[in-house]
Amino acid sequence: MVDRLGPLFRHAVLLLGAAVMLAPFVLMLSLSVKPAAEIFAPQFRLLPEQWSAWENYSAAFTKVPLARFLMNGFIVTFCIFAAQAVTALPMAYALAKLRWRGRDTVFGLVLLALLVPPQVPAIPLYIGLWQLGLLDTYAAIILPSTVSVFGIFLMRQFFRTVPNDLIAAARMDGLSELGIVWRIMLPTAAPALAAFGCLSFIWNWNEFFWPYIAVQSEHLMTPPLGIAFFSDTESGTSWGPLMAAATVTTAPLALAFLLAQRAFVRGVTMSGVK
Template structure:
């Protein structure tokens, strides 16, 4: 009983901290959406008001969609992020399976190399990759936006942690049934790892959908711009002062991520929890 009484204040403090953290995290997004709904005179008003007195959403969203081909930029983002995730799955799942379930010399060393690679920011390798793509003639193409991220060391680590929790008896039974290692990966392990794949997919899509650094370097043609480059292009067209259309464009760009997360929320939480429990 005493322990229960002591835990109540602790739970209250925890909920308070989480609530404050939620407010801090969501405040910029609330202001962004509210600004996208305001007319220009209210945006530049010296008095801050969260809710607009007069809706200016129609003009802001219309300008965001017409000043630049924002829908085309969104399509580019979908193509790039989907291609990156598909290639990452093709590479990460077999690699993680090998590190988790196969016994071979050097396995521990390879996994240590994966952990080391987690510490290397991709900005550090941007210049060598740019020079390589220049020699190969791949700059200003979808390949330039996709190929550098085909291998995800974080994805390999995450999937390996999940596969460690899959019973070895299941793998052995598949081998006794005559399944090849390749068939085991895609017919047994991959279906069991759907929550982990969804969790990794959320991380991957969010990271590459919002990536501004590499697309800014790799492509120069407007037709290949991704959503962050599109917002930057809109800002330059409006000389950086069209805050209403800018916030409208940012809301349009973020909306698919929010919808995707809400749809996949349960699988995302399960994937993170299950991979975190594996040793």
Template sequence: MLRAFIRHALLLIGAVVMLAPFVVMISISLKPANEIFAPHFQFLPTHWAAISNYHDAFTRIPLARFMLNGLIVTAAIFFFQALFALPAAYALAKLRWRGRDTSFALVLLALLIPPQVPAIPLYIGLWQFNLLDTYAALIIPSVISVFGIFLMRQFFRTVPSDLIHAARIDGLSEFSIVWRIMLPSAIPALSAFGVLSFIAHWNDYFWPRIALQHDYLATPPLGISFFASIEAGTNFGPLMAAACVCTVPLTIAFLLAQRTFIQGVTMTGVK
């Protein structure tokens, strides 16, 4: 009884700590400027400024355009990540070939490399091919995900080998096995990876800031930063309103994939 109480108390404290920034964000998005800097915090404002703040969020910057950019970039990145991760993970999990263990060790090693490390070589390469300030500049550096390869490899290890042998007896090629047998069985793990990939690249500020020179291709995090002004000061009401709007797609994506996300994460740890 005491152990259960302590466990639930710790979970409750963790939930409060995680949700507190979002509560403050929503509260600020509803307030006028004078109440945002009030000495005492209260969640609901005395004078509501929600309409003006959310209106400014879409009119002072092209927020709808930035969100469309984010959807295009994240969808394209996930498509190519899955396209490369599934065959690579299948080869590492179910095929026997010289250098397989070494290749998997390199995948694990690549997980330790921060994304900031290859930023300069990637920038120079994209510049040489005249791809900077394009959708390609935002998509190409992320089309191969070593985490996706690792996650799918762990899931494929749980798939019975007899199923693959039966498919080979029926005359299916290895690529046909990947797309017709392994892909349908990997939907839970692929959904979990999709949610993680969507969140990571939707929230990415570092690389778009480097690769883009014009505002019309900005993704949501980069677009929100346009509310900051050194001369006039940051307008926190519309800024927090824009942040709330940009958080909605992440929330919807997780809620829609919640069951398969949990299933995929748990099933990848069976072996």
């Protein structure tokens, strides 16, 4: 009897946690298909009596250039991840497989950098980009995130699991250290890179603080900034279109995780980050 109660209790806790996590998304979907009268009705209904999905979702794309915001989100997140991968792989390889004086100290600084909030260097970064004339450009959003401390840490943990004999064999074949990184370590680290790519996509897609500071032009704004257009303290917030826009901008995140979930779990577990 006790053996049966244990799994039942664990599954009950997991189901409760899943319900708590999914409740905001269910509410978001429910509000996105309701007319304004039902959104503010005293009695809550999960499904609307009168469907306004077409009106809300069409307003989400016509009231603001939501399609442009989505395209900006894809451009920014792809460029940031590409830059992070190019920088993180050789840095992680140097910390994991090369022997040089001060390696452990540098890795300690990497761990220390994980504790620094992104708001701390915001003012120096803003001033530097202003002096370079890069504010209000894609570069203003992308450049501060080109080096990911977490990406270096994650890839370094994965590289430590790669046998040294494989690297020694590559050196005997005449490969340089950079050749080993791109021709040996990169294919081997595909699961960890996929896990990091999923996290990088989620973080940078949802980033609001830095893009809000770095750009002012509407055609450069990312999805989180675009959603803010639906909030108006004077005329009132359009909750139906707002929830529709939030649903549209959240869908790529859910789709990306569903497509990469196996590689994500494998990459995280193999890198030792549990």
